[in-house]
Amino acid sequence: MSLPPLGTGTVKLGFDPVEHAMYVWADEDGYGPLGGRAQQSHLTDVVEKTGCRKLLAEADTNSGWRYDRYVVALYWGDEGEKQILDSGSCTKG
Secondary structure, three states, rough: EEEEEOOOOOOOEEEEOOOOOOEEEEOOOOOOOOOOOHHHHHHHHHHHHHHHHHHHHHHOOOOOOOOEEEEEEEEEEOOOOOEEEEEEEOOEE
């Protein structure tokens, strides 16, 4: 599933059924809106707060839902490098 473009890159969402994780990653060229640490921190904060809330809400209504982890990453297209910005487990609280 692809979300609306974010500057020059694109934010994408995917699920890993083996690791029970939601992956959010952005294609970035280093000059776009995620080029700085503050912007990367904001993205991870949004994913953790909003994404975990959605994952836990789905788990409350769907007994087969097993996704309770998240990973936020960047793919630096120009350099061909991948960078994990944050990862963790979603907990109620």
